[in-house]
């Protein structure tokens with residue numbers, strides 16, 4: 001499933017390809033995605049893409065006073081191709097921008113193509129999203145305040161997108177390792193100093209993943225759009241029984257909220 005770093009890498013790859021270009025055509029081959037693709041998107045031709053932003057795992061293609069909202073769902077990818085490239089079975093949506101084509105491929109159809117006029121931040125899918133982990137808004141004080149009333153384990157807390165967006169299972173485990181905090185610790189028990197370490201660790205972990213994916217950017221045009229996250233070197237994720245890269249203690253695995261958590265019992269308190 002595309003995670004926040006992959007969506008951000010996609011965004012960075014798309015900006016130089018699409019920003020400032022005029023949309024010359026739209027085709028919807030399969031409107032039955034996670035939600036039906038609204039007919040409004042067919043009226044996009046003639047508008048100019050002014051920029052592409054990201055909110056959580058949503059990409060917002062700004063077109064003047066309206067915004068195309070894209071989500072990659074479980075299996076989606078976006079590619080920039082030469083116009084006229086034959087569409088495959090899972091290529092459900094195209095945006096033609098003169099001499100280039102933006103194409104959404106989504107075999108499992110959990111992705112989204114939606115349209116919002118006016119204030120996109122108020123859209124029902126975006127209005128309740130938590131703080132952006134890479135923004136200055138996620139800092140020690142804010143994380144400390146957010147966690148105060150929560151008894152749940154910090155690992156579980158981090159994965160709640162209504163509080164912080166885009167910290168998926170892998171990144172929650174990795175961030176807690178970097179911060180030296182046990183995944184089982186109650187969120188409200190974190191000290192201000194631990195919140196400071198954790199806020200920094202979340203940013204470092206996500207930025208490292210973006211950099212790893214960024215190395216695939218030069219192949220972005222015409223490539224399959226998938227970023228190379230498999231090669232990423234994790235500290236704890238999926239390393240049960242293997243030695244901790246810092247202290248050689250075997251990494252342990254436990255299940256929290258039906259998700260696997262990996263941690264070093266010696267480095268994380």
Ligand SMILES: [Zn+2]
Nearest residue numbers: 244247264267
């Ligand atoms: Zn260790």
